[in-house]
Amino acid sequence: MADANGAAPTRTITVLVADDNEVAQRLCKRVLEKAGYAVLIAADGLQAVDIALAQRPAMILMDVAMPGIDGLEAMRRIKAEIPGMPIVIASAHSMASDRERFLAAGADNVLSKPFRLADLIAIVQSLTGAPTV
Amino acid sequence: MSWTRHLVRRALPFAALAAIFAIQALADAQSVVAFPLYLAVVLVVALQQNRGESLAVAVIAAMAVVLLPLATGHTSELLPAVLLAAVLLAVAATMAELTRHMRDAASAEQRRLDGLVASERRLRAMVEAVDVGLGLAELDGTWIQVNEPLAALLGRTRDELLRTTVLGLTSDEDRSSVEGALALLRAGDITHWSADVEQLKLDGQPVPVALFMARIPGASAGASLVVQATDLAARRRADAMRDGIAAVRQALITSAAVGTAMPEVLEALRNYLGWSRARYWARDAEMPAEGLVGRVVQSGVLAADRFTVAFPVVDSGEVVGVIELASDQPRTPLDDEVTLLATAGVEIGQFIRRAETAQALRRSEADHRAIYERSPIGIARISADGELLEANPALLHMLDHDQETMRASAWPDILHAYDQAAARSRKASFLAGITDGSSVQVRAATGAGNWLWLQLTATSIPDPRGRLEHVLVLVEDVTAVRETSDRLAESLEAQREANANLEKLDRTKSEFLSIVSHEFRTALTGIQGFSELIRDGGLEADELRAYGGYIFNDADRVNRLIGDMLDLDRMESGRMTMRTADVDINEVLAEAISRAVPSAVTVEFKSDFDPRLPIVAGDRDRLIQVVSNLVNNAVKYSPEGGTVTLSSRVEGRFALLSVTDTGIGIPQDEIGHVFERFRRVRSGAAQSIPGTGLGLTIVKQIVEMHGGKIWVESAVGHGSSFHFTIPLAPEGAGALQLRHG
Numbered sequence: 043m044a045d046a047n048g049a050a051p052t053r054t055i056t057v058l059v060a061d062d063n064e065v066a067q068r069l070c071k072r073v074l075e076k077a078g079y080a081v082l083i084a085a086d087g088l089q090a091v092d093i094a095l096a097q098r099p100a101m102i103l104m105d106v107a108m109p110g111i112d113g114l115e116a117m118r119r120i121k122a123e124i125p126g127m128p129i130v131i132a133s134a135h136s137m138a139s140d141r142e143r144f145l146a147a148g149a150d151n152v153l154s155k156p157f158r159l160a161d162l163i164a165i166v167q168s169l170t171g172a173p174t175v
Numbered sequence: 176m177s178w179t180r181h182l183v184r185r186a187l188p189f190a191a192l193a194a195i196f197a198i199q200a201l202a203d204a205q206s207v208v209a210f211p212l213y214l215a216v217v218l219v220v221a222l223q224q225n226r227g228e229s230l231a232v233a234v235i236a237a238m239a240v241v242l243l244p245l246a247t248g249h250t251s252e253l254l255p256a257v258l259l260a261a262v263l264l265a266v267a268a269t270m271a272e273l274t275r276h277m278r279d280a281a282s283a284e285q286r287r288l289d290g291l292v293a294s295e296r297r298l299r300a301m302v303e304a305v306d307v308g309l310g311l312a313e314l315d316g317t318w319i320q321v322n323e324p325l326a327a328l329l330g331r332t333r334d335e336l337l338r339t340t341v342l343g344l345t346s347d348e349d350r351s352s353v354e355g356a357l358a359l360l361r362a363g364d365i366t367h368w369s370a371d372v373e374q375l376k377l378d379g380q381p382v383p384v385a386l387f388m389a390r391i392p393g394a395s396a397g398a399s400l401v402v403q404a405t406d407l408a409a410r411r412r413a414d415a416m417r418d419g420i421a422a423v424r425q426a427l428i429t430s431a432a433v434g435t436a437m438p439e440v441l442e443a444l445r446n447y448l449g450w451s452r453a454r455y456w457a458r459d460a461e462m463p464a465e466g467l468v469g470r471v472v473q474s475g476v477l478a479a480d481r482f483t484v485a486f487p488v489v490d491s492g493e494v495v496g497v498i499e500l501a502s503d504q505p506r507t508p509l510d511d512e513v514t515l516l517a518t519a520g521v522e523i524g525q526f527i528r529r530a531e532t533a534q535a536l537r538r539s540e541a542d543h544r545a546i547y548e549r550s551p552i553g554i555a556r557i558s559a560d561g562e563l564l565e566a567n568p569a570l571l572h573m574l575d576h577d578q579e580t581m582r583a584s585a586w587p588d589i590l591h592a593y594d595q596a597a598a599r600s601r602k603a604s605f606l607a608g609i610t611d612g613s614s615v616q617v618r619a620a621t622g623a624g625n626w627l628w629l630q631l632t633a634t635s636i637p638d639p640r641g642r643l644e645h646v647l648v649l650v651e652d653v654t655a656v657r658e659t660s661d662r663l664a665e666s667l668e669a670q671r672e673a674n675a676n677l678e679k680l681d682r683t684k685s686e687f688l689s690i691v692s693h694e695f696r697t698a699l700t701g702i703q704g705f706s707e708l709i710r711d712g713g714l715e716a717d718e719l720r721a722y723g724g725y726i727f728n729d730a731d732r733v734n735r736l737i738g739d740m741l742d743l744d745r746m747e748s749g750r751m752t753m754r755t756a757d758v759d760i761n762e763v764l765a766e767a768i769s770r771a772v773p774s775a776v777t778v779e780f781k782s783d784f785d786p787r788l789p790i791v792a793g794d795r796d797r798l799i800q801v802v803s804n805l806v807n808n809a810v811k812y813s814p815e816g817g818t819v820t821l822s823s824r825v826e827g828r829f830a831l832l833s834v835t836d837t838g839i840g841i842p843q844d845e846i847g848h849v850f851e852r853f854r855r856v857r858s859g860a861a862q863s864i865p866g867t868g869l870g871l872t873i874v875k876q877i878v879e880m881h882g883g884k885i886w887v888e889s890a891v892g893h894g895s896s897f898h899f900t901i902p903l904a905p906e907g908a909g910a911l912q913l914r915h916g
Contacts, residue, residue: 065701065725072708107693134696135689155696156703159711 055173056080056097057166060090060113061105061132066155070103070132070162077163078173087111094120094127100170101128103153103162106135106144114147121148128169132157188220188232196239203247206240206256210263213240217263221270229274233267236260308404314361314390316341316353319399328384328406330376341388341402346373346381353386360390360400371407383407416515419447423519427526432534440523441498448512450500455488457496471497477513477520481505486516490524498523553629553650559643561590561605573629573652575622585619589650592617593631605633605646616653628657690853694736694868701729739869743852746876753794753880757904760791760798760830764821767802775810775819778836783822791830792904797877802834804870805897809836812895829883829900836896841889849887850875874899 057079059070071081082099084090086108094102094116102120106113117129128151131144136154144152153165192213199209213236221229237260244252302309308325312318318337326333329344345353349372356368367389373381387403422443430436441453456468463469467485470478475494477486482505488496498520508516547554553570555563563586566578576585594604596615614632621627630651638644705722708714714722745751761784768780802821809819817837824831841849853868878885878899889895 063697063700065705065729066697068725069701069704069708073704107697134693134700136692136696137689156700159704159707 053173054080055170056082056099057170058082058084058090058093058097058099058102060084060087060093060102060108060116062086062108063105066105066132073159073162074166077166079166079170087113087116090116091119095123098124098127101130101150101166103130103132103166104149106131106133114144117148130165130169132162185228188216188228189235191216192232192235192239196243199239199243200246205252206244206259209243210240210259213237213259213263214266217267218270221267221274226271226275229267229271233264237263308384308402308406310336310341310402310404312341312388312400312402314357314398314400316343316357316400325402325404328382328404329374330378330380330382335377341400344374346375349373356388357400360388363390363398366390374404383411385410413511415447415449416512419443420515420519422447424522427522431530433527433530436526436530440519444498444500444516444519448500448515449502450484451503452499452501454499454501455496456499458494468497468499477508477517479508481507484508484516486520488520488524488527490528495524495527553652555586555648555650557586557633557646557648559645564645570650573621573627573650574619575625580622585622589617589619589629589631592619616657626654627652628654687852690868691736691740694853695733698729698733698736702726702733736869739873743869743873743876746873746880751880753797755792755794757790758793758795758798760793760832760901761786761788761823763795763798764802764823764832767799767806768821770799770803771806771810771819775806777815778810778813778817778819781818781820783820785822785824788823788825788830790904791901793881793901794877797880798901801874801877801899802832804874805834808870808897809834809838809895812836812838814838817894825903826900828903830903831898831900833896833898835894837894840891840893841887841895842891846887846889850885 055078057074059067059074059081061067061070061083062085067083067085071083074081079100082093082097084093088110090102090104090108090113091111093099102117104113104117108116111119113131113133117131120127120129129149130151130153131147131149132153132155133140133144134155141152141154150169151165153162195209195212195216198204199206217229217233217236220232240260240263241253241256244250244256302322303324305322306324308322308328310318310321310325317340321333321336323333326336329336331339342350342353342357349370352370353372356365356370359365360368367387369385369387372384372386374384374386376382383406385405385407387405389401390398391401392398423440426436426439426443430439437455441455444450445453456463456472458472464472467478467480467483471485471487472494475487475489477484479485482503483499483501485497485499487494488498498516500516547567550567550569553573554567555570556565558564563582566581566586571578571581574581574585590605593615596617597604600615602613602615614630616628616630619627619629630653632649632651634647634649635643636645636647702725705725709719709722709726742751764782764784768782772780806819806821813819813836819837820833820835822833822835850871852872875885878901882902883900885897885899887895887897
């Protein structure tokens with residue numbers, strides 16, 4: 043995919059960050075934009091579903107504990123519409139059993155909060171490839 | 176010899192006749208001459224010989240008288256001869272008849288005499304044979320005749336006795352009375368007399384006799400006396416033996432136990448039979464192996480020496496004991512006494528067995544009775560048709576009834592309860608069939624009105640033919656057991672609940688840990704991420720400032736989180752101490768407002784205080800914490816231009832405080848959970864409002880620690896009202912007024 047995309051002179055990779063915590067939103071936005079990604083923000087599960095279906099980002103970084111529908115439900119709904127949409131669950135629920143639970147629910151990968159900034163970039167890159175800056 | 180004499184005597188008359196005939200013939204004498212000779216022979220023969228012989232002699236003589244004239248031819252002499260012959264025959268016949276009469280008379284007399292002699296002999300034999308002394312005496316008492324028993328009784332030979340008199344034998348004490356009696360008899364004033372008197376033997380030994388004298392009329396020699404003397408000693412001995420065995424039997428009949436009968440038996444034997452000492456040796460006790468007693472034990476028969484007699488007490492052929500009788504005088508038991516003692520031995524033996532059996536039965540009966548009477552378990556004896564026959568004291572005591580009430584009402588109730596309980600457990604009813612040993616528990620009321628749990632265990636008692644005679648019901652008070660088991664079941668249930676609560680608590684704790692770690696990690700995400708950005712450098716100054724602010728806020732949040740958690744833990748574990756004092760709650764409300772105002776510029780505060788609100792009892796700092804928390808929440812969830820109103824008033828013995836906002840309100844499904852930990856209203860407009868999620872939980876704890884209550888009224892879009900109460904201080908009203916004054 044990277045090769046195919048690499049042919050294009052300018053290419054923007056959009057990542058949707060779904061998190062109800064403003065600090066987390068800002069941190070992710072700041073880090074990913076600095077790494078060359080376009081970042082969309084959703085503050086709860088329903089917004090995440092709406093934006094994902096409307097904007098079709100390259101991938102979604104999804105918090106779990108959110109008002110309204112939680113991240114897992116949002117993921118289920120999105121995957122029902124766009125089965126190939128890569129979704130990384132980024133949660134402060136970081137026990138071993140949580141990780142299994144999220145993967146079993148269909149997550150492509152899991153990022154435990156708090157995280158190293160390099161880990162965030164690596165996990166996004168692994169699913170979308172590096173953006174051209 | 177006699178035979179020859181007899182023959183000679185028989186032949187002699189015929190020879191005489193022949194001789195006369197020969198002489199007549201020789202002398203040729205006339206028949207008249209010879210006739211007297213013939214007549215003489217015929218007479219002699221007729222007197223002496225028997226009738227046939229005398230007639231034969233007479234016929235021959237007649238023939239001789241007639242024959243000679245015939246032979247000689249003197250016909251003239253024939254006729255007188257025939258006459259003479261006829262005379263001879265007639266004489267002979269007459270004589271024969273006469274002789275026969277005489278002989279008959281003589282033999283009749285002889286027979287009469289013989290009869291008299293025999294009668295006399297019999298009478299004498301009888302007199303000698305009787306066991307009483309009999310004698311004949313003159314009216315003055317001189318003996319005429321005595322029998323042998325009388326002589327023996329009076330210790331003399333018959334001849335010695337005949338030399339004495341009735342009076343002479345009588346002892347001095349009785350002499351006068353006998354003398355008087357003789358005088359009366361002699362005079363004919365009385366015909367008979369009798370008395371017990373003492374006679375003296377030859378050696379002077381006194382003999383008690385029953386003396387009987389009767390006057391009998393005599394023919395020539397005048398009247399005489401019949402004297403009868405009966406040996407009183409023998410009669411008394413016989414009487415004593417009869418009385419003795421009667422006394423023994425009496426003792427055996429009237430006594431219940433061997434222990435009481437035996438002394439009486441021994442006393443009877445000793446007393447009536449004239450022994451000095453009597454003793455009973457029981458077989459199993461101290462029976463000596465030697466001596467008279469030992470001999471009796473081994474041989475099982477009566478044994479005696481000159482001073483002692485011992486006889487076995489026999490039961491079913493076995494010697495169970497020996498009775499020993501001892502005398503100070505030498506004596507040998509007579510046959511009748513031996514028989515009596517042997518009989519007594521058997522009867523006493525049978526009695527001992529009977530008595531022991533009876534005693535064993537009585538003891539057994541007494542044991543059972545004692546069990547029945549003293550058993551701590553209630554026992555009821557029930558007839559085959561269910562009627563109470565008898566209730567033991569324990570049962571009556573247990574149910575606090577008397578026998579009559581028990582029979583009339585309490586027992587029928589129990590029976591009814593039994594049948595109901597039996598029906599529930601699918602058992603037969605009481606009368607339909609007793610299942611031995613199976614128990615049924617019923618409720619029963621006591622006379623005092625208490626209710627007991629009774630365990631009834633019924634056992635059927637059959638009669639000897641196997642039919643149900645009555646039923647024994649054991650009644651146990653199992654109230655305590657039942658209550659204990661009920662309590663046990665309750666405590667088991669409580670334990671189960673506690674376990675469930677513990678499990679729930681454990682789950683809650685896990686959930687709590689999970690939530691807390693989530694909260695911390697969420698806060699740390701910002702702190703770690705932005706501090707990493709700052710560390711890596713290359714940031715603008717305004718970026719740096721902003722990121723520092725994020726880090727500070729999250730660090731502060733973590734700090735508050737820790738503080739709240741520790742507070743909550745202290746409160747819940749009871750380790751938080753309250754510094755209770757008089758608090759003016761209006762002043763607390765005012766301070767909370769003044770603290771909130773600087774950071775809450777977008778809302779308007781209103782206060783609606785009751786100025787007469789009394790003092791409350793509380794921890795002022797904690798109360799400020801409560802109100803501030805509620806106020807901060809109200810501000811947080813209020814849009815710009817909202818109003819937060821604080822009010823106070825008296826509600827009974829409480830101060831009622833309210834914090835009302837015009838904010839977003841709490842959704843209906845969340846309102847029941849607002850006081851739970853980490854329950855933050857996140858939906859809608861509330862989603863970005865920060866908080867630890869522990870504030871309301873802590874508020875509730877503090878209010879409840881004061882003895883108050885907290886609740887919330889809310890509607891989405893119309894704001895929320897948090898109300899809580901704090902108890903007034905006992906003397907609060909006066910104190911407040913003073914202060915206000």
